[in-house]
Amino acid sequence: MARKRTTTVKVGRDAKTGRFITVSEAKRKKKTTIVETIKRKRKVK
DSSP, X not given: OOEEEEXXXXXXXXXXXXXXXXXXXXXXXXXXXXXXXXXXXXXXX
């Protein structure tokens, strides 16, 4: 039986439009952006 592990991925999002942007761009524009951490499930054999 396979075990499930979670990995985390950071993504940047523009707070005004909701569009995804790069994390480096989100760190530069702190007033109008958010850096989100998303958990992704992955199967490990």
